[in-house]
Amino acid sequence: MNTKINILLIEDDKSICSYITAFLSGNGYRVITALSGKEGVSLAASFCPDVILLDLGLPDIDGCDVLRQLRSWSSISVIVISARVEEQDKVMALDLGADDYITKPFGPAELMARIRTSLRHSHSAMPGRVYRAAGLEIYFDKRMIYMEGSEVHLTQIEYQLLSLLAENSGRVLTYKFIMNTIWGPYTDGNNQILRVNMANIRRKIEKNPAQPQYVFTEIGIGYRMRENESV
Amino acid sequence: MNTKINILLIEDDKSICSYITAFLSGNGYRVITALSGKEGVSLAASFCPDVILLDLGLPDIDGCDVLRQLRSWSSISVIVISARVEEQDKVMALDLGADDYITKPFGPAELMARIRTSLRHSHSAMPGRVYRAAGLEIYFDKRMIYMEGSEVHLTQIEYQLLSLLAENSGRVLTYKFIMNTIWGPYTDGNNQILRVNMANIRRKIEKNPAQPQYVFTEIGIGYRMRENESV
DNA sequence: AACTGCTGTTAAGATAGTGTTAAGAAATGA
């Protein structure tokens, strides 16, 4: 399964194209570009992107017409990018079914934040962060854990603990930090409860808890989780 | 029944308030204003608006905190209004769950277009949707539920609850979120009524309520419904 | 060998969370 988000960029200015493509691909998105409205509509149909970035100033078809055509058969999120700041342009695009309207110039961080918001709205292609290593998968959005494809049930604290480690996979988290994060700051220096929980987690996810594959002990320091392979 | 759209405006500047209120009411919206963040959060709870317009520069609480508080129990559309044009402000607000971010100054037509877009997003009622898993079928448009082909009668609340879970099948919905969605925000932290309804639902749709196949309990968190297989 | 410091494991009591039932209140409809 491929979890990359697909973005269709409809934009005739090649330098803007390569600029946007560069930082979006650099952030894990797959970007496909269309240099004209016609091409854009047809690519939207064949590639089924999760989000479309549509520049209004296209050479062949008016951007609003592209939007109209898209909306006649599709409800893919469309973010309009435009140099026009006039209110009536925005109103028209939004009422034609655009999900957002950004005026140039804009920064890459804002664009990506607006893409995330659009994905959230579309509700379908929510990426959902995932931890994956060997047979273990953690879906943070669903709060679900699978081992070799079958569901693993963890208690509340066990889940908090494992996801804390997974979100910081590859790094050692000190006992103190973990205790502080999960049990709060008013704990004595005793890690007993942490050890018990770790043993329970290992019994559930490790084939041989004595030789762990996922959560490693750094004696005197803390725990470290095997690096996430899904990035 | 009243079909007016309710808008909550959280904004401390009274002149902006009356300006926005004026043209929104003039266009058929019902507007309620809150002059502080605190008041805004509490009005959001009691008033259950369709859209919230949130100014980030509030006197008492930081706008982002207001957003954070709202998002902890609600998924009402929030359009952030701000004088700050810095990219990082936009990114933060959007990633905290804002649906849109408008920078001052803006025109009334644009604001209304963005409100319409937000409303479109929140009405995710797609026609002819179906939930299907094992022997259970839910037809959202007809409000009908079948178990192994024969009709199952659910009461109003039972149906709301089950369809809420079905629409979010595969992910855990917290007790807080469910309570808030169905019984409104003024509930104490007691889930008793939710448990009773869940027991009733299970008696109707599960073969063995003690070992549910459709609605699972995530102890300490909430409920999760078996993934929809009709997609 | 015995000691020390640290970690893993197990078990049992305490606690909190959940399911179930039933009875009265409230709403609905004839």
Next chain:
DNA sequence: TCATTTCTTAACACTATCTTAACAGCAGTT
């Protein structure tokens, strides 16, 4: 109005979870 259904609340049994304690194992040190 009465009858019926639905909603809410309370009580209680049951289960899962959390916490604590006791002990076993291991490595390094004296």
